[in-house]
Amino acid sequence: MNRPLIAAGLLLGAAVTFTACSPVGALNAVTNTAGLRVTRDLKYGPDVRNVLDVYAPDNARSAPVMLFIHGGSWTSGSKDEYKFIGDSFARAGYVTAVMSYRLAPQNRYPTYIQDAAQALAFLRKNVRAYGGDPDRLFVSGHSAGAFNAVEVVMNERWLREANVPRSAIRAVVGIAGPYAYDYRSFPSRNAFPEGSSPEQTMPDRHVRKDPPPTLLVVAANDRTVAPENATRMEEALRAAGADVTRTVIPKLDHYTIIGSVGRTLTFLGPTRQVILDFLKRHP
Numbered sequence: 001m002n003r004p005l006i007a008a009g010l011l012l013g014a015a016v017t018f019t020a021c022s023p024v025g026a027l028n029a030v031t032n033t034a035g036l037r038v039t040r041d042l043k044y045g046p047d048v049r050n051v052l053d054v055y056a057p058d059n060a061r062s063a064p065v066m067l068f069i070h071g072g073s074w075t076s077g078s079k080d081e082y083k084f085i086g087d088s089f090a091r092a093g094y095v096t097a098v099m100s101y102r103l104a105p106q107n108r109y110p111t112y113i114q115d116a117a118q119a120l121a122f123l124r125k126n127v128r129a130y131g132g133d134p135d136r137l138f139v140s141g142h143s144a145g146a147f148n149a150v151e152v153v154m155n156e157r158w159l160r161e162a163n164v165p166r167s168a169i170r171a172v173v174g175i176a177g178p179y180a181y182d183y184r185s186f187p188s189r190n191a192f193p194e195g196s197s198p199e200q201t202m203p204d205r206h207v208r209k210d211p212p213p214t215l216l217v218v219a220a221n222d223r224t225v226a227p228e229n230a231t232r233m234e235e236a237l238r239a240a241g242a243d244v245t246r247t248v249i250p251k252l253d254h255y256t257i258i259g260s261v262g263r264t265l266t267f268l269g270p271t272r273q274v275i276l277d278f279l280k281r282h283p
Contacts (some may be wrong), residue, residue: 024089027084027262036090039130044099044122045115052099052119053079055086063192064138064170064283065123066094069116071143071176071258074104074191084262092276095132097123101148104191109201112191115160116152124164138279139172140260143225144191146177150214150233155206171213171282173275175261176254178225179216180204180232202237211242215278217249217257217271220251224254247274 037056044050057063066089068208070077079100079245089096101115116139139151152158153172159165182198185191192201199205214237216230230246237244249257249269261275 017062018256027259028081028263029262031084031087031262033083033087033090036087037130038086042122042126042129044119047102047115049102050118051079051088052097052122053083053252054127054130055090055096055098056130056132057090057093058096059092063093063095063131064136064279065127065132065134066096066138066140066279067080067116067119067123067149068098069101069139069141069145069148070098071141071145072103072133073188073190074109074112074144074194076103077145084264085258088262088272092279094138094279095127097127108190109192109196110158112148113151113155113158114161116148117158117164120152120159120164120169121162124168127128135168137168137171137283138170140275141173141177142175142177143177143254143260144188144268146174147179150174150177150179151203151206153202154208154211156208166208166210166212169212171215173215173217173278174230174233174276175217176219176222176225176257177216177233177269179229180236181226182228202232207236207242209240211240211244212236213243213278213282214245215275216244216246216276218246219252219254219257220248220250221253222257245278249274 039054041051068085079098082098086096086098099119101112139149216228218230234246252269259265260271266272
């Protein structure tokens with residue numbers, strides 16, 4: 001009997017009774033952001049989905065900045081489900097932005113990547129007002145959001161088009177991301193252009209010559225996104241001379257790995273501490 005996983009299930013189940021969101025988003029019900037400065041629904045672009053929330057430590061002054069991008073197969077999800085992520089990174093000293101983005105199938109690749117670039121441009125321009133340092137940006141995401149995070153940083157096109165200097169991105173953290181797969185045989189093909197191929201869209205094919213330090217976090221029991229995605233991404237980054245770390249977290253699956261980033265579920269595994277230790281090595 002795995003008591004931590006059972007406890008997590010009970011916690012998530014209890015939270016669902018109070019919220020009409022996914023189990024991941026249900027963690028919001030047990031997340032207390034008291035003591036943080038939280039600013040919601042800041043518009044970084046013209047679309048109704050171009051909004052983000054900022055979670056800032058109360059005494060933040062030139063603090064590092066984290067942009068977090070949610071998952072959901074590019075077709076669902078919202079920043080509103082990830083209060084626990086904003087809380088988790090802000091408590092660790094990061095001014096944390098949690099973004100929404102335009103969804104497929106109405107908005108296919110690269111729309112949601114361009115949204116991530118525009119969110120970074122917004123933070124570059126405005127994050128000082130929340131105590132953040134615009135020259136110390138970190139990007140992270142889970143699942144489809146990990147794809148977005150890695151692609152927006154590794155493909156030099158997107159930062160260039162958004163006028164975000166590459167040097168401002170200190171590091172990127174992908175959590176259970178699908179960086180290297182042939183979507184044409186999966187339902188997620190509706191997030192990519194008709195007739196496109198992995199060569200045109202996958203982050204492992206787009207690694208720039210000067211990639212930033214990268215952490216790829218993998219759930220050992222992931223049955224949603226094959227762990228081989230991270231292996232292939234690691235190989236592409238190493239071929240480009242990148243500083244890359246791939247860490248496999250035992251026992252966790254595609255959903256508990258993101259849950260364990262929240263402070264409430266750290267007993268599930270060391271995901272949160274692995275990420276924070278990595279970030280501290282790249283200040």
